[in-house]
Amino acid sequence: MADTAAGRPELPALPVTFRPGHTRAVLLAAAVVLFVVLTTVAMLLDGLGPGERLSFVLTALILDGVLLMLARPKAVAEESGVTVVNLTRRRRLDWAEIVRVNLRAGDPWVFLDLSDGTSLPVLGIQPGIAKQRAVADARTLRALAEARSAGRPGA
Known part of the structure; x- marks a missing residue:
């Protein structure tokens, strides 16, 4: 995924699926x-x-x-929101529900901070084997969340 001049990743065409391919x-x-x-x-x-x-x-x-x-975890970003599939659960989120996409140093996977004050792990983006890929995927998901929630009331 190419970075734009502002340092943000170029937004991909939706839908896009994030999953730990090597794992x-x-x-x-x-x-x-x-x-x-x-x-x-x-x-x-x-x-x-x-x-x-x-x-x-x-x-x-x-x-x-x-x-x-x-091997099941993934995150699927679509026009209407994101579907997070973890080991045993699936959760559908609207873009407006995602406040922040986090992947801090040492985190085992991405976390989504949600508008209800909770945090949701996204096991589909994990830096274990392919760290650069996970960082790029986290940046892309963050850019998508910011672009999709921008301009909405309460965003």
């Missing part, structure tokens, strides 16, 4: 490998009955479910 790729690959390995081990071990083989496969499916849940 997601690692988690999805690990889920596939885990399932293949546990299923293969279950089929190759002599002396296991059908129930024991099935328990290996079910264990692989449960562990894959956890890995897929960890």
Whole structure:
């Protein structure tokens, strides 16, 4: 994303999805490998009955479910607002509800300060593996929030 002369990122065409791409790729690959390995081990071990083989496969499916849940976080910015998808919850926000987009040094992910006085974590933008990407995404989301809430009553 190119920066404008004012130092703000150029606004992308909406909708735009923010998600930790590297982390997601690692988690999805690990889920596939885990399932293949546990299923293969279950089929190759002599002396296991059908129930024991099935328990290996079910264990692989449960562990894959956890890995897929960890790969779920994202934030989707649209004309009308932002949808934040974290591990187990999804929350829809209007642009006017977002007061500030924060990513401070040491934060594990972006936080949205909301107009009701609460803060909402956005796990879809995390600086863990790809710090530069997370910083750029946070700046873009901040610019979108400022541009979309500017000029509205009470903004």
